[in-house]
Amino acid sequence: MRELLYEAGQTEHFPICGMNESTYSYLMAVLLYNKGNSNDALHFIMKVLGNREISKNLRNMAENQLNEMRRGAKKSL
Numbered sequence: 001m002r003e004l005l006y007e008a009g010q011t012e013h014f015p016i017c018g019m020n021e022s023t024y025s026y027l028m029a030v031l032l033y034n035k036g037n038s039n040d041a042l043h044f045i046m047k048v049l050g051n052r053e054i055s056k057n058l059r060n061m062a063e064n065q066l067n068e069m070r071r072g073a074k075k076s077l
Contacts, residue, residue, distance in 0.1 A: 022047075022054045026062055033069055041069060 009028065014021045029044035048054060048062040 022051050022058060026058060026065070029062070029065055033065070033072075038069060038073065045069065 008016050009021075009024055014024065016024055019027065025044045025047045029041045029048065032038075032044065033041035045062055045066050048058065049066065054062075
């Protein structure tokens with residue numbers, strides 16, 4: 001599923017499955033982080049947080065995910 005979503009983001013136009021680009025990027029960040037791919041997850045989460053037009057709810061979820069990623073990075077040190 002992750003590979004199909006990643007490919008869709010590269011080749012299709014938004015909305016994809018009813019998601020705008022920011023929602024898609026957030027979902028990819030969570031999926032990649034849960035699969036252990038922190039570098040790519042960070043890329044996607046920063047893409048979300050760099051968008052000034054996202055909803056407050058999505059911004060809060062993205063900030064929480066970024067904090068989780070930071071905690072995970074500290075644990076691995």
